Amino acid sequence: MIPLPSAFTAKLAEQFGARLCTGEAVRAQHAGGGMHLPALPPQAVLMAETLDEIVTAVRACAEFGVPIIPFGVGTSLECHVGAPRGGLCIDLSGLKRVLRVSEADQDCTVEAGLTRVALNEHLRHTGLFFPVDPGADATLGGMASTRASGTTTLRYGGMRENVLGLTVVTPQGEVVRTARRARKSAAGYDLTHLFVGAEGTLGVIADVTLRLFPIPEAASAAVCAFESTDGAVNSVIEAVQLGLPLARAEYLDDAAIRVVNAAFHTDYPAADTLFLEFHGAPSEVSGQAERFGEIAAGNGGGAFRWALETEARSQLWRARHQAGLAAAASRPGARPWSTDVCVPISRLAECVTQTKADLADAPFPAVVLGHIGDGNFHCVLLIKADDPSEVEAAARFNDALVARAIAMDGTCTGEHGIGLGKRESLREELGAAVDLMAKVKRALDPAGIMNPEKILA
Known part of the structure; x- marks a missing residue:
């Protein structure tokens, strides 16, 4: 990696003083990576605080040909903020007005x-x-x-x-x-x-x-266990197709429920489960819940377990949001790899069922969870990073899952994005459209300094 030009660092140091950081610890905090991807630290980090400071830094990078990596708080999962060519990370967390x-x-x-x-x-x-x-x-x-x-x-x-x-x-x-x-x-x-x-x-x-x-006048949340994967998925599909305005419809498979129970001391039945939320006027909320209950019962769903108060709803959604972390804790030393595909809702039950069959033969434990109402779901693979056979098996599983989603006219990423991790999958999904993206990139960034190697190889 080519060192940053001394004139470049001197210019920014004069402008920003201690807010230009080159220490190893700060650079490591801005290295991206995570999951199955490597950490790639920048050569320097600028803690920007104003729009004018961003402009100053970007113009300096343009002058000296230094790569720029914008950074928020680093929660992205596909190495969006890694620095494969080094360069300057512009930390924007100070712009918070x-x-x-x-x-x-x-x-x-x-x-x-x-x-x-x-x-x-x-x-x-x-x-x-x-x-x-x-x-x-x-x-x-x-x-x-x-x-x-x-x-x-x-x-x-x-x-x-x-x-x-x-x-x-x-x-x-x-x-x-x-x-x-x-x-x-x-x-x-x-x-x-x-x-x-x-x-x-x-x-x-x-x-x-x-x-x-507007904050909804009333909100209620519920948990409902199902006899089968198809029953849980199809209940949401039917509700969406009927126009029922669900606020949230989240799916956790039986394995995910077991790790949630262990981590949060809950006692949900160890079965494929929906976490639901309804928003609106009180009469609307009760009507939506009643109608969904009828749909669920027809698909092997059990009784609703309600969370009506704000604190109870927060605890319920905390369990859902942290299910991936709970899964990671269930296998000490494991590194979680969260997949992310989305398919047309008409193909969702088929895709989830086939994926769970693949996981049954995998050499590592995994849980399935997802934003099931819009066709998006995740498999959290719990792999031992120091076991090459598990890493290779996880990569094969992910490739097969992406291929399945694309074959169903879905996408390789419903929400995580491309970053460094899914560039080949993007090409598989969109073909020549990726070449058009590259032309847009070259037109707007002819020097290729903006977050290089992300999305496009």
């Missing part, structure tokens, strides 16, 4: 380093909330960059549906606002959604304008 909230328009503009939990704390008094919930307390700029979604996507959509506009610093250091605040526009190219999901390969997101929603 709420710039504007419009209660009348139900939108807000926030700096990229603000986290979703902090935003909802700020909004508490307004009666509004931001619903996209990927589980981790990620930054909103990072969530936009990876086109994040999560447990509430079924009702409210993901980042693709809820980002209204962005302020972006281009690879040349220019500041671009991609859209105004009108709820619809036919004005030119949709630049907002070009950058949403670009994973930092086209520019640095500095602030995000987001759609907000």
